[in-house]
Amino acid sequence: MTKVVHESDVLIVGGGLAGLPLALALAQGGLSVTAVDAQDPARVTDAGFDGRVSAIAFASCRMFERIGVTKYLDGQMQPINDIIVSDGRVREGASPLFLHFDHTEIGDEPLGHLIENRHTRIALQKAVDAEPLVRLIAPNAVRHVEYGSARVTATLSDGSLVHAKLCFAADGRPSPTREAAGIRTIGWDYGQTGIVTTVEHELPHEGVAQEYFLPGGPFAILPMVGNRASLVWTEKNDMAKAILALDDKAFADEIRARFGDYLGQCRPVGPRWSYPLNLQLAREYVRPRLALVGDAAHGVHPIAGQGLNLGLRDVAAAAEVVVDAARLGLDIGALDVLERYQRWRRFDNTALSLMMDGLNRLFSNDIGPLRLARDLGLGLVNEIGPLRRLFMRHAGGVIGDLPRLLRGEAV
Ligand SMILES: Cc1cc2nc3c(=O)[nH]c(=O)nc-3n(C[C@H](O)[C@H](O)[C@H](O)COP(=O)(O)OP(=O)(O)OC[C@H]3O[C@@H](n4cnc5c(N)ncnc54)[C@H](O)[C@@H]3O)c2cc1C
Numbered sequence: 001m002t003k004v005v006h007e008s009d010v011l012i013v014g015g016g017l018a019g020l021p022l023a024l025a026l027a028q029g030g031l032s033v034t035a036v037d038a039q040d041p042a043r044v045t046d047a048g049f050d051g052r053v054s055a056i057a058f059a060s061c062r063m064f065e066r067i068g069v070t071k072y073l074d075g076q077m078q079p080i081n082d083i084i085v086s087d088g089r090v091r092e093g094a095s096p097l098f099l100h101f102d103h104t105e106i107g108d109e110p111l112g113h114l115i116e117n118r119h120t121r122i123a124l125q126k127a128v129d130a131e132p133l134v135r136l137i138a139p140n141a142v143r144h145v146e147y148g149s150a151r152v153t154a155t156l157s158d159g160s161l162v163h164a165k166l167c168f169a170a171d172g173r174p175s176p177t178r179e180a181a182g183i184r185t186i187g188w189d190y191g192q193t194g195i196v197t198t199v200e201h202e203l204p205h206e207g208v209a210q211e212y213f214l215p216g217g218p219f220a221i222l223p224m225v226g227n228r229a230s231l232v233w234t235e236k237n238d239m240a241k242a243i244l245a246l247d248d249k250a251f252a253d254e255i256r257a258r259f260g261d262y263l264g265q266c267r268p269v270g271p272r273w274s275y276p277l278n279l280q281l282a283r284e285y286v287r288p289r290l291a292l293v294g295d296a297a298h299g300v301h302p303i304a305g306q307g308l309n310l311g312l313r314d315v316a317a318a319a320e321v322v323v324d325a326a327r328l329g330l331d332i333g334a335l336d337v338l339e340r341y342q343r344w345r346r347f348d349n350t351a352l353s354l355m356m357d358g359l360n361r362l363f364s365n366d367i368g369p370l371r372l373a374r375d376l377g378l379g380l381v382n383e384i385g386p387l388r389r390l391f392m393r394h395a396g397g398v399i400g401d402l403p404r405l406l407r408g409e410a411v
Contacts, residue, residue, distance in 0.1 A: 004160035008032040011164035013142045013177045018294025018311035019170030020124040024067040027133035029323030029411045034162050037138035050117045051273040053230035055305035057112040057397035060312040062408035072123035078225045079110035081207035091257050099378045101392045111396050114222050147289045166333040167290050175296035187280035192217050193240035194275040195233040202264025215366035219258050285342040289333035300353045301360050316403035317344045319411050
């Protein structure tokens with residue numbers, strides 16, 4: 001029997017939240033793409049698959065608009081107008097010293113939007129369906145990739161083959177493609193678990209996100225469309241296990257002890273999800289005909305809601321480098337082309353990952369002098385306008401050498 005062979009310029013292993021935007025960005029630059037994902041597209045958009053809500057920074061939202069995703073997110077994007085950062089203890093409330101980011105200080109646009117991952121996945125799939133240069137093969141896993149001098153050949157679990165000039169690994173933290181290529185990672189375990197659930201509350205949240213630092217870890221309250229909020233509640237592993245095992249009433253009581261009553265009565269709705277937290281950074285991002293993007297390159301602490309935003313920056317930079325090379329008639333899989341991408345992204349990702357690591361260490365404890373120092377630090381930054389605005393621009397993702405897509409321009 002003859003094997004099915006798919007030919008395209010680029011192969012993307014992984015059609016997740018980083019892989020599909022990359023496919024759309026490359027297609028916009030005129031390249032044909034085959035994206036392969038092991039999961040069934042109907043399953044990943046199901047309400048029970050991924051309960052997370054992601055903070056998509058202002059610059060990432062610009063890219064979503066450019067690559068044709070935003071039009072499928074109508075009514076699903078909750079603007080982030082303000083962010084309040086405070087420190088406290090369970091049942092004791094927040095310290096009087098806090099940090100307040102108000103988007104009107106840096107312009108008319110919100111700092112970003114909160115979007116349920118499920119809705120982002122649905123929108124990405126619709127955008128891909130409408131893009132003739134992208135072929136999504138799913139469910140089907142990439143079993144093996146062979147790197148030749150002029151092309152890569154991937155073998156899929158159904159026996160079909162994909163030929164391409166370049167392979168992107170967008171296959172998440174475990175990244176079998178990275179592992180098979182022998183690219184090593186560095187990192188460590190946080191001994192923390194991220195509990196994710198949704199609450200309904202009485203009063204409108206006005207688009208205000210809260211990052212509340214408790215001794216076990218950050219407790220983030222992320223406004224969702226309607227009178228709802230997504231909680232990203234970090235606890236030490238043992239405590240998280242006990243919390244996840246509570247009955248509904250006790251679980252709701254624990255939430256109320258942290259959430260407080262600033263939005264009136266609140267109650268958890270829907271399931272509880274949990275994510276073990278670790279830091280994982282790839283030592284290299286590229287090899288001849290291979291480049292890593294998204295969590296395959298860097299898995300970070302969710303403390304600042306930046307993991308996917310870093311991945312979307314990779315996407316914008318990688319697409320620009322590869323599309324520029326194709327326009328010049330260069331080999332898009334050549335190492336010197338891909339090294340431009342690595343130089344652009346690796347330092348930025350490492351610096352931000354370590355910053356988030358430092359924040360987590362500084363805040364996830366109950367050590368008296370440290371508490372005092374960080375509370376004074378929050379209060380101080382709050383008083384210094386230029387510093388406060390710099391942090392806001394960071395949160396919006398508009399600092400640094402931005403690729404064209406993140407500036408809202410075509411690739
Ligand atoms: C609790 C929590 C909250 C978070 N909140 C935020 C936030 O607010 N903002 C933010 O920016 N980030 C956030 N993040 C981070 C964000 O969720 C991740 O960075 C993002 O999901 C990574 O996307 P990815 O596409 O790189 O990887 P993944 O989502 O892991 O996707 C990888 C894909 O590859 C596929 N795959 C794997 N192996 C194969 C194979 N062999 N063949 C074919 N397909 C394969 C998988 O099926 C999967 O679909 C959060 C993370 C956590 C844990």
